[in-house]
Amino acid sequence: MLQALEWKGRTLRFLDQTRLPREEVYIETEDYRDVVEAIKTLRIRGAPLIGVAAAYGVCLGAFEALKSDDFFAFLREVDADLRATRPTAVNLFWALDRMQRIWLPGESEGDWEDIVERLVEEAKTIDRENALLSERIARFGAGLLEDGDRVLTHCNTGPLACGGWGTALGAILWAVHREGKRLVVYADETRPLLQGARLTAFELQKAGIPVTLICDNMAGFLMSQGVITKVIVGADRIAMNGDVANKIGTYTVAVLARHHGIPFYVAAPLSSVDPKARSGADIPIEERGAEEVLSFGGVRVAPQVAVRNPAFDVTPAELVTALVTEEGVVYPPFGEKLERLKEGRRP
Structure with missing residues (x-):
């Protein structure tokens, strides 16, 4: 790694x-x-x-x-x-x-x-x-992945982003290398900075795990064709009701997964659960510079127009099948269970 x-x-x-x-x-x-x-x-x-x-x-x-x-x-x-x-x-x-x-x-x-x-x-x-x-998150997350699954992940959640095994990507790595499961991973590119293309595909290739790179706007079509069986992503902040802030585009993937009846898992440490955020509305969303959208690799790809560049979005708790933490897999309703875990008590 x-x-x-x-x-x-x-x-x-x-x-x-x-x-x-x-x-x-x-x-x-x-x-x-x-x-x-x-x-x-x-x-x-x-x-x-x-x-x-x-x-x-x-x-x-x-x-x-x-x-x-x-x-x-x-x-x-x-x-x-x-x-x-x-x-x-x-x-x-x-x-x-x-x-x-x-x-x-x-x-x-x-x-x-x-x-x-x-x-x-x-x-x-x-x-x-x-x-x-x-490592604990990777082990618990791997238990949600079955031999033969075709897993979509968004952004980058491996050792590069998290240290150790990683979170969502760590679950994939653990399932393949420690449990011998055969998985195919679909990594979407994750615009505008291509963390999925540049980093997730890179880490999976280095780990010897089959990966197929897709553009962000291809996920719905592949889901409709029955190509994807599971989705697992990370989180930058989780509210106490289970709303999840993650890389922009996560919400879209969650909506598509719900429409197609595909489990949508979120893997993150309890340190990502914010006791001050009662819901996703309390999570500040970073807006980054326009050049990340107007240009790529130093090359201008769009005219000088107005740009919105939120770095994250919020996925409502009702779209989350389960949260994977170092204390185990947490299923909805999340509120009281997350409070107990933050207090150091089992839910």
């Missing part, structure tokens, strides 16, 4: 995902600002991985803060810069809140070096936990 990022002493090494699949380029940095820029520009992407990267970004900022006049004022700036990168992926804020619980109470202390050491340990813990959780 590709390693999307790695902590090396006082340096973060990460794979520049914007350059895949043409070349595999790793960037090493000691500057938290590079992490901020990488998250904004999708060099680092995928909700779980963004959380891990943000935690390590705080560590890089903390090392720099040791050289500043005001250690805690500098850390506040680091925290604010990281929080401003991507508004929809709640794992970012979940990880930064965990890191904040380390450094914020330390203002009454004087041992800045000790705080930095504890921050690094917490970031490593988040990283390890993320890998373990992805």
Whole structure:
């Protein structure tokens, strides 16, 4: 499996995902600002991985803060810069809140070096936990896939996006490589940045799993022909009622799956469940720049016209067959079950 990022002493090494699949380029940095820029520009992407990267970004900022006049004022700036990168992926804020619980109470202390050491340990813990959780999600998700299934997935949810096995794509990888199931995967291209074409197809090909690439607007036709038997996707944020925010186009796929009687599964860690969002209406949706739609690969493909470029959409809970978490598969109704899981109790 590709390693999307790695902590090396006082340096973060990460794979520049914007350059895949043409070349595999790793960037090493000691500057938290590079992490901020990488998250904004999708060099680092995928909700779980963004959380891990943000935690390590705080560590890089903390090392720099040791050289500043005001250690805690500098850390506040680091925290604010990281929080401003991507508004929809709640794992970012979940990880930064965990890191904040380390450094914020330390203002009454004087041992800045000790705080930095504890921050690094917490970031490593988040990283390890993320890998373990992805394995559990992959195992539970694989149980929903049957030998011979033809599975459609949207966007990218493998090791590149999540670390470890991944979430939705992790379920596919586990089903094939650990359970010996024969699956054919359909990856839609995922406009406008082609995460499905560039990343999901790339990861599946590397893993030796048969993959067929389709344009986003082909899914309905293939479903009507009986070609697709299951859909499994990831999530950037899940509301407490089970509404799911994921890459733009997910809602369309969910509607098509419901119309054709195809199960629609969502795989994500419980850290993606936002207790402050009672429904999808409470989830902020990131709008990205017009150039992502007007151009591709630096080449203009449309005239200079008005553009809407929401990066995510919200799929209503009633279209979700089940949620796959590290604590197991959750079936509707989701509300009370998600509340119990967030409180650490079995539903």
